[in-house]
Amino acid sequence: MPDFSSFPITQRWPASHPEHLQLYAAPTPNGVKVSIMLEEIGLAYEPHFIDISSNESKDPAFVSLNPNGRIPAIIDPAGPEGTPIAVWESGAILIYLAEKTGQLIPSAPAKRYETLSWVFFQMSAIGPIFGQLGFFLHWGGKEYEDKRPLQRFIDESRRLLSIVDRRLEGRDWIVDDYSVADIATIGWVNALIETYGASDILGLSNFANVSAWLGRGLARPAVQRGLLIPARPA
Known part of the structure:
Protein backbone atom coordinates (compact mmCIF):
# COMPACT_ATOMS: atom_id res chain seq x y z
CA MET A 1 0.00 0.00 0.00
CA ILE A 105 5.09 12.00 -27.29
CA PRO A 106 7.56 11.13 -30.04
CA SER A 107 10.67 9.19 -29.08
CA ALA A 108 12.86 10.76 -31.78
CA PRO A 109 14.59 13.75 -30.15
CA ALA A 110 13.84 16.28 -32.91
CA LYS A 111 10.13 15.45 -32.97
CA ARG A 112 10.00 15.28 -29.19
CA TYR A 113 11.28 18.84 -28.83
CA GLU A 114 9.02 20.01 -31.63
CA THR A 115 6.08 18.59 -29.69
CA LEU A 116 7.26 20.14 -26.43
CA SER A 117 7.58 23.51 -28.16
CA TRP A 118 3.88 23.42 -29.01
CA VAL A 119 3.01 22.32 -25.47
CA PHE A 120 4.87 25.30 -24.07
CA PHE A 121 3.30 27.58 -26.69
CA GLN A 122 -0.05 26.59 -25.23
CA MET A 123 1.21 27.13 -21.68
CA SER A 124 2.81 30.51 -22.32
CA ALA A 125 0.44 32.03 -24.87
CA ILE A 126 -2.84 30.25 -25.62
CA GLY A 127 -3.84 29.53 -22.03
CA PRO A 128 -3.08 32.96 -20.55
CA ILE A 129 -4.56 34.93 -23.47
CA PHE A 130 -7.69 32.80 -23.97
CA GLY A 131 -8.19 32.82 -20.21
CA GLN A 132 -8.09 36.63 -20.09
CA LEU A 133 -10.48 36.80 -23.03
CA GLY A 134 -12.83 34.52 -21.10
CA PHE A 135 -12.60 36.82 -18.07
CA PHE A 136 -13.63 39.85 -20.12
CA LEU A 137 -16.39 38.02 -22.01
CA HIS A 138 -17.85 35.67 -19.42
CA TRP A 139 -16.69 36.56 -15.92
CA GLY A 140 -16.24 39.79 -13.98
CA GLY A 141 -14.56 41.70 -16.79
CA LYS A 142 -17.79 41.87 -18.81
CA GLU A 143 -18.95 44.61 -16.44
CA TYR A 144 -15.94 46.83 -17.18
CA GLU A 145 -16.88 50.04 -18.99
CA ASP A 146 -13.47 50.32 -20.61
CA LYS A 147 -13.54 47.85 -23.52
CA ARG A 148 -9.93 48.37 -24.58
CA PRO A 149 -8.61 45.41 -22.54
CA LEU A 150 -11.26 43.16 -24.11
CA GLN A 151 -10.26 44.27 -27.59
CA ARG A 152 -6.61 43.63 -26.80
CA PHE A 153 -7.37 40.01 -25.89
CA ILE A 154 -9.67 39.55 -28.88
CA ASP A 155 -6.91 40.68 -31.22
CA GLU A 156 -4.27 38.53 -29.53
CA SER A 157 -6.56 35.48 -29.48
CA ARG A 158 -7.13 35.87 -33.21
CA ARG A 159 -3.38 36.12 -33.76
CA LEU A 160 -2.77 32.91 -31.79
CA LEU A 161 -5.54 31.09 -33.62
CA SER A 162 -3.97 32.14 -36.91
CA ILE A 163 -0.66 30.59 -35.82
CA VAL A 164 -2.35 27.28 -35.03
CA ASP A 165 -4.42 27.48 -38.22
CA ARG A 166 -1.29 27.88 -40.35
CA ARG A 167 0.39 25.04 -38.49
CA LEU A 168 -2.56 22.75 -39.24
CA GLU A 169 -2.54 23.43 -42.98
CA GLY A 170 -2.32 19.98 -44.54
CA ARG A 171 -2.11 18.31 -41.11
CA ASP A 172 -4.58 16.39 -38.98
CA TRP A 173 -2.70 17.16 -35.75
CA ILE A 174 -0.33 19.83 -34.46
CA VAL A 175 2.67 17.53 -34.85
CA ASP A 176 2.63 14.49 -37.14
CA ASP A 177 0.53 12.29 -34.88
CA TYR A 178 -1.98 13.06 -32.13
CA SER A 179 0.08 13.99 -29.08
CA VAL A 180 0.34 15.96 -25.86
CA ALA A 181 0.50 19.08 -28.04
CA ASP A 182 -3.09 18.48 -29.11
CA ILE A 183 -4.23 17.45 -25.64
CA ALA A 184 -2.78 20.64 -24.16
CA THR A 185 -4.70 22.80 -26.63
CA ILE A 186 -8.06 21.11 -27.25
CA GLY A 187 -9.68 22.16 -23.98
CA TRP A 188 -8.73 25.80 -24.48
CA VAL A 189 -10.07 26.07 -28.02
CA ASN A 190 -13.21 24.21 -27.00
CA ALA A 191 -13.69 26.68 -24.13
CA LEU A 192 -13.77 29.57 -26.60
CA ILE A 193 -16.98 28.05 -27.94
CA GLU A 194 -18.59 26.20 -25.08
CA THR A 195 -17.71 28.39 -22.10
CA TYR A 196 -16.82 31.87 -23.33
CA GLY A 197 -19.21 32.11 -26.28
CA ALA A 198 -16.41 33.72 -28.30
CA SER A 199 -17.00 32.07 -31.68
CA ASP A 200 -18.60 35.07 -33.33
CA ILE A 201 -16.46 37.79 -31.81
CA LEU A 202 -13.30 35.91 -32.88
CA GLY A 203 -14.65 34.85 -36.26
CA LEU A 204 -13.74 31.28 -35.39
CA SER A 205 -15.33 29.97 -38.59
CA ASN A 206 -12.58 31.78 -40.51
CA PHE A 207 -10.03 29.42 -38.98
CA ALA A 208 -11.06 26.37 -40.99
CA ASN A 209 -8.06 24.24 -40.09
CA VAL A 210 -8.54 24.87 -36.36
CA SER A 211 -12.25 24.07 -36.61
CA ALA A 212 -11.58 20.80 -38.44
CA TRP A 213 -8.83 19.87 -35.93
CA LEU A 214 -11.12 20.59 -32.99
CA GLY A 215 -13.80 18.39 -34.55
CA ARG A 216 -11.33 15.53 -34.89
CA GLY A 217 -10.24 15.97 -31.30
CA LEU A 218 -13.75 16.11 -29.90
CA ALA A 219 -14.63 12.94 -31.83
CA ARG A 220 -12.17 10.97 -29.70
CA PRO A 221 -14.00 9.07 -26.92
CA ALA A 222 -11.21 9.76 -24.43
CA VAL A 223 -11.54 13.49 -25.06
CA GLN A 224 -15.30 13.37 -24.55
CA ARG A 225 -14.84 11.55 -21.25
CA GLY A 226 -11.96 13.71 -20.09
CA LEU A 227 -13.85 16.96 -20.65
CA LEU A 228 -16.24 15.97 -17.85
CA ILE A 229 -13.70 14.75 -15.29
CA PRO A 230 -13.66 15.35 -12.39
CA ALA A 231 -17.44 15.52 -12.42
CA ARG A 232 -18.98 18.57 -10.80
CA PRO A 233 -21.27 17.76 -7.87
CA ALA A 234 -24.93 17.53 -8.88
Missing part, protein backbone atom coordinates in the same frame (compact mmCIF):
# COMPACT_ATOMS: atom_id res chain seq x y z
CA PRO A 2 1.46 3.41 -0.95
CA ASP A 3 2.51 5.67 1.91
CA PHE A 4 0.72 9.01 1.51
CA SER A 5 1.56 10.22 5.01
CA SER A 6 3.78 13.00 3.66
CA PHE A 7 0.93 14.42 1.54
CA PRO A 8 -1.52 16.44 3.70
CA ILE A 9 -3.88 16.75 0.73
CA THR A 10 -4.83 13.09 1.18
CA GLN A 11 -6.29 13.96 4.59
CA ARG A 12 -8.51 16.64 3.09
CA TRP A 13 -9.39 14.53 0.03
CA PRO A 14 -8.86 10.88 1.08
CA ALA A 15 -7.94 8.26 -1.48
CA SER A 16 -10.43 5.43 -1.87
CA HIS A 17 -7.96 3.69 -4.19
CA PRO A 18 -4.48 4.70 -3.03
CA GLU A 19 -2.92 2.27 -5.48
CA HIS A 20 -4.21 4.50 -8.30
CA LEU A 21 -2.83 7.83 -9.45
CA GLN A 22 -4.61 10.65 -7.59
CA LEU A 23 -5.87 13.58 -9.67
CA TYR A 24 -6.89 16.86 -8.02
CA ALA A 25 -8.62 19.06 -10.55
CA ALA A 26 -11.77 20.62 -11.96
CA PRO A 27 -13.18 20.39 -15.51
CA THR A 28 -11.59 23.64 -16.67
CA PRO A 29 -9.39 24.06 -19.76
CA ASN A 30 -6.30 23.44 -17.64
CA GLY A 31 -7.84 20.65 -15.57
CA VAL A 32 -9.13 18.61 -18.50
CA LYS A 33 -5.69 18.42 -20.08
CA VAL A 34 -4.77 15.84 -17.46
CA SER A 35 -8.06 13.94 -17.40
CA ILE A 36 -8.00 13.67 -21.20
CA MET A 37 -4.40 12.46 -21.06
CA LEU A 38 -5.24 9.87 -18.41
CA GLU A 39 -8.23 8.65 -20.40
CA GLU A 40 -6.08 8.38 -23.54
CA ILE A 41 -3.25 6.42 -21.94
CA GLY A 42 -5.50 4.15 -19.86
CA LEU A 43 -3.67 4.65 -16.57
CA ALA A 44 -5.83 3.89 -13.53
CA TYR A 45 -6.58 7.06 -11.58
CA GLU A 46 -8.89 8.47 -8.94
CA PRO A 47 -10.22 11.99 -9.59
CA HIS A 48 -10.94 14.46 -6.80
CA PHE A 49 -13.05 17.50 -7.63
CA ILE A 50 -11.50 20.73 -6.35
CA ASP A 51 -14.12 23.48 -6.17
CA ILE A 52 -12.17 26.49 -7.35
CA SER A 53 -15.29 28.67 -7.10
CA SER A 54 -15.08 28.08 -3.34
CA ASN A 55 -11.30 28.66 -3.30
CA GLU A 56 -10.59 25.04 -2.40
CA SER A 57 -7.35 25.29 -4.37
CA LYS A 58 -6.22 27.80 -1.74
CA ASP A 59 -6.89 25.33 1.07
CA PRO A 60 -3.62 24.71 2.96
CA ALA A 61 -3.92 21.01 2.17
CA PHE A 62 -4.01 21.73 -1.56
CA VAL A 63 -1.26 24.35 -1.33
CA SER A 64 0.90 21.74 0.36
CA LEU A 65 0.82 19.90 -2.98
CA ASN A 66 0.94 22.90 -5.31
CA PRO A 67 2.44 26.05 -3.76
CA ASN A 68 0.77 28.14 -6.48
CA GLY A 69 -2.70 27.04 -5.39
CA ARG A 70 -3.90 26.16 -8.89
CA ILE A 71 -5.40 22.99 -10.35
CA PRO A 72 -4.48 20.45 -11.62
CA ALA A 73 -2.05 18.44 -9.52
CA ILE A 74 -1.39 14.73 -9.15
CA ILE A 75 0.16 12.20 -6.82
CA ASP A 76 1.48 9.11 -8.55
CA PRO A 77 1.86 6.28 -6.01
CA ALA A 78 4.26 4.54 -8.40
CA GLY A 79 6.79 7.28 -8.98
CA PRO A 80 10.10 6.95 -10.82
CA GLU A 81 11.83 5.29 -7.85
CA GLY A 82 8.81 3.26 -6.81
CA THR A 83 7.70 5.81 -4.25
CA PRO A 84 4.87 8.38 -4.47
CA ILE A 85 5.64 11.58 -6.36
CA ALA A 86 3.69 14.82 -6.64
CA VAL A 87 3.58 16.76 -9.91
CA TRP A 88 1.85 20.09 -10.50
CA GLU A 89 1.43 22.47 -13.43
CA SER A 90 -0.59 20.95 -16.24
CA GLY A 91 2.20 20.99 -18.81
CA ALA A 92 4.60 19.28 -16.44
CA ILE A 93 1.97 16.64 -15.68
CA LEU A 94 1.40 15.95 -19.39
CA ILE A 95 5.12 15.48 -19.95
CA TYR A 96 5.46 13.31 -16.84
CA LEU A 97 2.62 11.02 -17.92
CA ALA A 98 3.88 10.84 -21.51
CA GLU A 99 7.36 9.88 -20.36
CA LYS A 100 6.07 7.47 -17.72
CA THR A 101 4.02 5.51 -20.24
CA GLY A 102 5.93 6.17 -23.46
CA GLN A 103 2.70 7.38 -25.05
CA LEU A 104 1.62 10.49 -26.97
Whole structure:
Protein backbone atom coordinates (compact mmCIF):
# COMPACT_ATOMS: atom_id res chain seq x y z
CA MET A 1 0.00 0.00 0.00
CA PRO A 2 1.46 3.41 -0.95
CA ASP A 3 2.51 5.67 1.91
CA PHE A 4 0.72 9.01 1.51
CA SER A 5 1.56 10.22 5.01
CA SER A 6 3.78 13.00 3.66
CA PHE A 7 0.93 14.42 1.54
CA PRO A 8 -1.52 16.44 3.70
CA ILE A 9 -3.88 16.75 0.73
CA THR A 10 -4.83 13.09 1.18
CA GLN A 11 -6.29 13.96 4.59
CA ARG A 12 -8.51 16.64 3.09
CA TRP A 13 -9.39 14.53 0.03
CA PRO A 14 -8.86 10.88 1.08
CA ALA A 15 -7.94 8.26 -1.48
CA SER A 16 -10.43 5.43 -1.87
CA HIS A 17 -7.96 3.69 -4.19
CA PRO A 18 -4.48 4.70 -3.03
CA GLU A 19 -2.92 2.27 -5.48
CA HIS A 20 -4.21 4.50 -8.30
CA LEU A 21 -2.83 7.83 -9.45
CA GLN A 22 -4.61 10.65 -7.59
CA LEU A 23 -5.87 13.58 -9.67
CA TYR A 24 -6.89 16.86 -8.02
CA ALA A 25 -8.62 19.06 -10.55
CA ALA A 26 -11.77 20.62 -11.96
CA PRO A 27 -13.18 20.39 -15.51
CA THR A 28 -11.59 23.64 -16.67
CA PRO A 29 -9.39 24.06 -19.76
CA ASN A 30 -6.30 23.44 -17.64
CA GLY A 31 -7.84 20.65 -15.57
CA VAL A 32 -9.13 18.61 -18.50
CA LYS A 33 -5.69 18.42 -20.08
CA VAL A 34 -4.77 15.84 -17.46
CA SER A 35 -8.06 13.94 -17.40
CA ILE A 36 -8.00 13.67 -21.20
CA MET A 37 -4.40 12.46 -21.06
CA LEU A 38 -5.24 9.87 -18.41
CA GLU A 39 -8.23 8.65 -20.40
CA GLU A 40 -6.08 8.38 -23.54
CA ILE A 41 -3.25 6.42 -21.94
CA GLY A 42 -5.50 4.15 -19.86
CA LEU A 43 -3.67 4.65 -16.57
CA ALA A 44 -5.83 3.89 -13.53
CA TYR A 45 -6.58 7.06 -11.58
CA GLU A 46 -8.89 8.47 -8.94
CA PRO A 47 -10.22 11.99 -9.59
CA HIS A 48 -10.94 14.46 -6.80
CA PHE A 49 -13.05 17.50 -7.63
CA ILE A 50 -11.50 20.73 -6.35
CA ASP A 51 -14.12 23.48 -6.17
CA ILE A 52 -12.17 26.49 -7.35
CA SER A 53 -15.29 28.67 -7.10
CA SER A 54 -15.08 28.08 -3.34
CA ASN A 55 -11.30 28.66 -3.30
CA GLU A 56 -10.59 25.04 -2.40
CA SER A 57 -7.35 25.29 -4.37
CA LYS A 58 -6.22 27.80 -1.74
CA ASP A 59 -6.89 25.33 1.07
CA PRO A 60 -3.62 24.71 2.96
CA ALA A 61 -3.92 21.01 2.17
CA PHE A 62 -4.01 21.73 -1.56
CA VAL A 63 -1.26 24.35 -1.33
CA SER A 64 0.90 21.74 0.36
CA LEU A 65 0.82 19.90 -2.98
CA ASN A 66 0.94 22.90 -5.31
CA PRO A 67 2.44 26.05 -3.76
CA ASN A 68 0.77 28.14 -6.48
CA GLY A 69 -2.70 27.04 -5.39
CA ARG A 70 -3.90 26.16 -8.89
CA ILE A 71 -5.40 22.99 -10.35
CA PRO A 72 -4.48 20.45 -11.62
CA ALA A 73 -2.05 18.44 -9.52
CA ILE A 74 -1.39 14.73 -9.15
CA ILE A 75 0.16 12.20 -6.82
CA ASP A 76 1.48 9.11 -8.55
CA PRO A 77 1.86 6.28 -6.01
CA ALA A 78 4.26 4.54 -8.40
CA GLY A 79 6.79 7.28 -8.98
CA PRO A 80 10.10 6.95 -10.82
CA GLU A 81 11.83 5.29 -7.85
CA GLY A 82 8.81 3.26 -6.81
CA THR A 83 7.70 5.81 -4.25
CA PRO A 84 4.87 8.38 -4.47
CA ILE A 85 5.64 11.58 -6.36
CA ALA A 86 3.69 14.82 -6.64
CA VAL A 87 3.58 16.76 -9.91
CA TRP A 88 1.85 20.09 -10.50
CA GLU A 89 1.43 22.47 -13.43
CA SER A 90 -0.59 20.95 -16.24
CA GLY A 91 2.20 20.99 -18.81
CA ALA A 92 4.60 19.28 -16.44
CA ILE A 93 1.97 16.64 -15.68
CA LEU A 94 1.40 15.95 -19.39
CA ILE A 95 5.12 15.48 -19.95
CA TYR A 96 5.46 13.31 -16.84
CA LEU A 97 2.62 11.02 -17.92
CA ALA A 98 3.88 10.84 -21.51
CA GLU A 99 7.36 9.88 -20.36
CA LYS A 100 6.07 7.47 -17.72
CA THR A 101 4.02 5.51 -20.24
CA GLY A 102 5.93 6.17 -23.46
CA GLN A 103 2.70 7.38 -25.05
CA LEU A 104 1.62 10.49 -26.97
CA ILE A 105 5.09 12.00 -27.29
CA PRO A 106 7.56 11.13 -30.04
CA SER A 107 10.67 9.19 -29.08
CA ALA A 108 12.86 10.76 -31.78
CA PRO A 109 14.59 13.75 -30.15
CA ALA A 110 13.84 16.28 -32.91
CA LYS A 111 10.13 15.45 -32.97
CA ARG A 112 10.00 15.28 -29.19
CA TYR A 113 11.28 18.84 -28.83
CA GLU A 114 9.02 20.01 -31.63
CA THR A 115 6.08 18.59 -29.69
CA LEU A 116 7.26 20.14 -26.43
CA SER A 117 7.58 23.51 -28.16
CA TRP A 118 3.88 23.42 -29.01
CA VAL A 119 3.01 22.32 -25.47
CA PHE A 120 4.87 25.30 -24.07
CA PHE A 121 3.30 27.58 -26.69
CA GLN A 122 -0.05 26.59 -25.23
CA MET A 123 1.21 27.13 -21.68
CA SER A 124 2.81 30.51 -22.32
CA ALA A 125 0.44 32.03 -24.87
CA ILE A 126 -2.84 30.25 -25.62
CA GLY A 127 -3.84 29.53 -22.03
CA PRO A 128 -3.08 32.96 -20.55
CA ILE A 129 -4.56 34.93 -23.47
CA PHE A 130 -7.69 32.80 -23.97
CA GLY A 131 -8.19 32.82 -20.21
CA GLN A 132 -8.09 36.63 -20.09
CA LEU A 133 -10.48 36.80 -23.03
CA GLY A 134 -12.83 34.52 -21.10
CA PHE A 135 -12.60 36.82 -18.07
CA PHE A 136 -13.63 39.85 -20.12
CA LEU A 137 -16.39 38.02 -22.01
CA HIS A 138 -17.85 35.67 -19.42
CA TRP A 139 -16.69 36.56 -15.92
CA GLY A 140 -16.24 39.79 -13.98
CA GLY A 141 -14.56 41.70 -16.79
CA LYS A 142 -17.79 41.87 -18.81
CA GLU A 143 -18.95 44.61 -16.44
CA TYR A 144 -15.94 46.83 -17.18
CA GLU A 145 -16.88 50.04 -18.99
CA ASP A 146 -13.47 50.32 -20.61
CA LYS A 147 -13.54 47.85 -23.52
CA ARG A 148 -9.93 48.37 -24.58
CA PRO A 149 -8.61 45.41 -22.54
CA LEU A 150 -11.26 43.16 -24.11
CA GLN A 151 -10.26 44.27 -27.59
CA ARG A 152 -6.61 43.63 -26.80
CA PHE A 153 -7.37 40.01 -25.89
CA ILE A 154 -9.67 39.55 -28.88
CA ASP A 155 -6.91 40.68 -31.22
CA GLU A 156 -4.27 38.53 -29.53
CA SER A 157 -6.56 35.48 -29.48
CA ARG A 158 -7.13 35.87 -33.21
CA ARG A 159 -3.38 36.12 -33.76
CA LEU A 160 -2.77 32.91 -31.79
CA LEU A 161 -5.54 31.09 -33.62
CA SER A 162 -3.97 32.14 -36.91
CA ILE A 163 -0.66 30.59 -35.82
CA VAL A 164 -2.35 27.28 -35.03
CA ASP A 165 -4.42 27.48 -38.22
CA ARG A 166 -1.29 27.88 -40.35
CA ARG A 167 0.39 25.04 -38.49
CA LEU A 168 -2.56 22.75 -39.24
CA GLU A 169 -2.54 23.43 -42.98
CA GLY A 170 -2.32 19.98 -44.54
CA ARG A 171 -2.11 18.31 -41.11
CA ASP A 172 -4.58 16.39 -38.98
CA TRP A 173 -2.70 17.16 -35.75
CA ILE A 174 -0.33 19.83 -34.46
CA VAL A 175 2.67 17.53 -34.85
CA ASP A 176 2.63 14.49 -37.14
CA ASP A 177 0.53 12.29 -34.88
CA TYR A 178 -1.98 13.06 -32.13
CA SER A 179 0.08 13.99 -29.08
CA VAL A 180 0.34 15.96 -25.86
CA ALA A 181 0.50 19.08 -28.04
CA ASP A 182 -3.09 18.48 -29.11
CA ILE A 183 -4.23 17.45 -25.64
CA ALA A 184 -2.78 20.64 -24.16
CA THR A 185 -4.70 22.80 -26.63
CA ILE A 186 -8.06 21.11 -27.25
CA GLY A 187 -9.68 22.16 -23.98
CA TRP A 188 -8.73 25.80 -24.48
CA VAL A 189 -10.07 26.07 -28.02
CA ASN A 190 -13.21 24.21 -27.00
CA ALA A 191 -13.69 26.68 -24.13
CA LEU A 192 -13.77 29.57 -26.60
CA ILE A 193 -16.98 28.05 -27.94
CA GLU A 194 -18.59 26.20 -25.08
CA THR A 195 -17.71 28.39 -22.10
CA TYR A 196 -16.82 31.87 -23.33
CA GLY A 197 -19.21 32.11 -26.28
CA ALA A 198 -16.41 33.72 -28.30
CA SER A 199 -17.00 32.07 -31.68
CA ASP A 200 -18.60 35.07 -33.33
CA ILE A 201 -16.46 37.79 -31.81
CA LEU A 202 -13.30 35.91 -32.88
CA GLY A 203 -14.65 34.85 -36.26
CA LEU A 204 -13.74 31.28 -35.39
CA SER A 205 -15.33 29.97 -38.59
CA ASN A 206 -12.58 31.78 -40.51
CA PHE A 207 -10.03 29.42 -38.98
CA ALA A 208 -11.06 26.37 -40.99
CA ASN A 209 -8.06 24.24 -40.09
CA VAL A 210 -8.54 24.87 -36.36
CA SER A 211 -12.25 24.07 -36.61
CA ALA A 212 -11.58 20.80 -38.44
CA TRP A 213 -8.83 19.87 -35.93
CA LEU A 214 -11.12 20.59 -32.99
CA GLY A 215 -13.80 18.39 -34.55
CA ARG A 216 -11.33 15.53 -34.89
CA GLY A 217 -10.24 15.97 -31.30
CA LEU A 218 -13.75 16.11 -29.90
CA ALA A 219 -14.63 12.94 -31.83
CA ARG A 220 -12.17 10.97 -29.70
CA PRO A 221 -14.00 9.07 -26.92
CA ALA A 222 -11.21 9.76 -24.43
CA VAL A 223 -11.54 13.49 -25.06
CA GLN A 224 -15.30 13.37 -24.55
CA ARG A 225 -14.84 11.55 -21.25
CA GLY A 226 -11.96 13.71 -20.09
CA LEU A 227 -13.85 16.96 -20.65
CA LEU A 228 -16.24 15.97 -17.85
CA ILE A 229 -13.70 14.75 -15.29
CA PRO A 230 -13.66 15.35 -12.39
CA ALA A 231 -17.44 15.52 -12.42
CA ARG A 232 -18.98 18.57 -10.80
CA PRO A 233 -21.27 17.76 -7.87
CA ALA A 234 -24.93 17.53 -8.88
